[in-house]
Amino acid sequence: MKADQRTLLFAAVFGTICAVILTAVGRLTAPYRAVNEKAEELRNYLAALGVPLEADASPAALIGAFEKNVKVTTNGTSVLYAYIPQGRTEPVSLAVPLAGMGLWGPVKGVLALEPDETTILGLRFYQQEETPGLSGEIGSAWFTSKFKGKKIESSDGRAGFRIVKPGTQTDENSVDGITGATMTSDRIQAILSQAAQQLVSERRKRHGR
């Protein structure tokens, strides 16, 4: 009985100490992590939209550039970011957020389009927990640059996007996936297709077809 009490007491004290340490470190680093995360998000939006940026822009500079150049509107149920450079009235590029599940964790990204709302201008993934060096490469430029100029609608009018097996013939509606990362590619394809369908259906609603 005595030993049981000692065990309980030890566990309670020890657990409390651990909790206090973790909370303290979490609290101390929280502002830095939040700034890093926000800056990362903005940098990706700005880069995808084609806003000129310095490579090592500070978080404050990123926020400034975002507020000056990007207009946030809604497109049906989702958010639409429009890049309107100073002195212009029409947007030169549009962007929508991408979100969904990857293989190991949530994937967040941004899809930028030409003003025609069909042609892909840029694609970025800024939050993902895929296998480093393998499917984690979805965040790398060599992969995302393949999407530039592709369309979110197939030639026969179906909204969506396909990521096919490397080596397969690609068309204006598909790109090669990453070898050894089929599971991630499938999920990215689903995330992209969902965004594409939403964009195309909103455009058709607005323009009648």
Add this chain to the structure above:
Amino acid sequence: MADNSKHASCGGCRGKCKETMKSGIAANNPVLTQAIGVCSVLAVTTKLENSLVMGIAVIVTTSLSCLFMSLLRTITPPRIRMIVEIAIIAVFVICFDQILKAVYWDMSKQLGPYVGLIITNCIVMGRLEAFALQNPPLLSFVDGLSNGIGYALILAVVGFVRELLGSGTLFGVAVLPASVYQTNLLFVLAPGAFFTMGLLIWIINALKPKTAEASH
């Protein structure tokens, strides 16, 4: 367990520390000899830089958790000692992960979930169970340090070979020009790590003096 070094002379203590230090890096290297902690060796060694940061994370975690476990070893109730071990490891790993996210954002993105997975790395738990529970704090710290370094060295070597042969780069800088060297995807993928590690173990065993083998 006997608390030898407390009674031994300072020279004896230093000798023991030296011996412990050597053991984890060479004779008892966790990856090469005991073949534990292999999971993360396969996962994060695609790039040299990732390997180094991961190695540092494991050195910090193993040495500090060995130190603290050893400090608590006399007052920890035996029935919950494993839970206590895991909790100590988890505290250090989570702190490291949070700090990495705050100051070295790009690396934290690259390593993804693997920093968190140090908690389940058998090297850390193994050293706590096998060594820190029976030995004084300083010696346990040295033991953790040496095993961490032993692990980090292997990680660095495997990372070096894989990045060089897989991507033709070192620390992200192109070393083998694309015109001369055709990059080899095999080394980027997991089998590359198996081959590299297998060859490494083979070479080390071949170089080892025969007497060390006989004494086992």
